[in-house]
Amino acid sequence: MNEKLVQFLPKAELHCHLDGSVPINTLNKLALKTKINQQQLAKVQAPAKCQNLAEYLESFDIILKMLQTTENLEIATFSVIEAAAQENVRYLELRFAPLLHLDQGLSIREVIEAVCSGINKAQKTIPIHVNLLICAMRNHSETDNLALLNQIKGLNEKKIVGFDFAGDEAKVDNQKVAPVVQKAIKNGLEVTLHSGECGCSHNVLEAIHLGAKRIGHGVAIKDDTEAIAICRKQEILLELCPTSNIQTDAIQNWQHYPLQLFLANKIKCCINTDNRTVSNTNLTQEFLKLVQYCDLTISQMAELTLNAVQFSFASNELKMELINEIKQAYRPHIKEI
Numbered sequence: 501m502n503e504k505l506v507q508f509l510p511k512a513e514l515h516c517h518l519d520g521s522v523p524i525n526t527l528n529k530l531a532l533k534t535k536i537n538q539q540q541l542a543k544v545q546a547p548a549k550c551q552n553l554a555e556y557l558e559s560f561d562i563i564l565k566m567l568q569t570t571e572n573l574e575i576a577t578f579s580v581i582e583a584a585a586q587e588n589v590r591y592l593e594l595r596f597a598p599l600l601h602l603d604q605g606l607s608i609r610e611v612i613e614a615v616c617s618g619i620n621k622a623q624k625t626i627p628i629h630v631n632l633l634i635c636a637m638r639n640h641s642e643t644d645n646l647a648l649l650n651q652i653k654g655l656n657e658k659k660i661v662g663f664d665f666a667g668d669e670a671k672v673d674n675q676k677v678a679p680v681v682q683k684a685i686k687n688g689l690e691v692t693l694h695s696g697e698c699g700c701s702h703n704v705l706e707a708i709h710l711g712a713k714r715i716g717h718g719v720a721i722k723d724d725t726e727a728i729a730i731c732r733k734q735e736i737l738l739e740l741c742p743t744s745n746i747q748t749d750a751i752q753n754w755q756h757y758p759l760q761l762f763l764a765n766k767i768k769c770c771i772n773t774d775n776r777t778v779s780n781t782n783l784t785q786e787f788l789k790l791v792q793y794c795d796l797t798i799s800q801m802a803e804l805t806l807n808a809v810q811f812s813f814a815s816n817e818l819k820m821e822l823i824n825e826i827k828q829a830y831r832p833h834i835k836e837i
């Protein structure tokens with residue numbers, strides 16, 4: 501598989517953070533607007549190898565300073581979607597944490613409406629389907645996260661299809677955020693949780709126990725046969741983000757990336773960028789690296805793409821439409837699809 505083919509084939513992405521994926525040229529414009537020294541933008545791409553997740557997350561500080569107005573949020577959202585569509589991502593689940601955008605007085609409602617407005621604007625002119633996941637942060641208080649859930653419920657926004665917890669799971673694991681997750685499920689939201697990103701497979705099991713159908717990353721289960729068996733049996737999807745996992749040292753290097761281990765064990769997974777800009781990647785590059793280092797085949801790329809659609813939080817109607825489109829595009833390359 502060459503770059504041209506990987507870019508051409510229709511793709512779907514379920515794990516993409518808005519703030520970490522704003523294209524550099526857009527960040528440059530936003531920096532001018534917000535009077536932020538352009539030199540500070542040098543820090544937005546995380547080092548190829550960080551000491552840990554916390555160091556990786558430092559890149560977000562400067563980006564978040566530029567995403568505190570409704571106008572900037574809308575511009576950022578539009579440009580992330582535009583960039584994804586340019587490499588033929590046909591379905592994108594964008595996620596973001598509203599509580600990180602309140603520093604200059606915006607309300608949760610205003611923040612979410614700005615992002616939804618960016619999505620709606622993009623969908624009018626760009627051929628891509630986009631849904632939104634709301635992230636709560638592990639370092640925020642239970643009261644604040646429950647208030648966030650109440651706001652989401654009140655909005656009745658169709659684009660919001662799921663709920664997630666992001667942040668440092670080593671400090672605040674899923675057991676500690678259980679009441680908020682349970683409330684999200686009660687409110688009718690689908691749940692995916694960042695878990696098993698820092699060597700803690702117990703947190704993946706806890707996420708499943710709480711009702712998560714998908715796991716953000718989940719790579720920590722690679723050394724835990726019991727967790728692998730549970731994920732297989734319960735058909736839990738792992739949203740794998742290879743470059744990011746290597747940067748945060750969740751996985752040592754590309755040669756050790758456990759994709760083939762997961763596929764051999766019939767674990768459902770899909771491939772994602774996590775943060776297109778902070779990780780300096782896109783979905784095409786993620787697949788190409790997997791071809792180069794993990795012997796990814798075109799049939800496996802099709803399987804991973806179909807997994808993403810099947811486990812997405814999109815409507816059944818849209819899933820069917822996307823599955824047909826993906827199969828049709830792959831047909832000249834794979835006999836049985």
Ligand SMILES: [Zn+2]
Nearest residue numbers: 517694716774
């Ligand atoms: Zn993530």
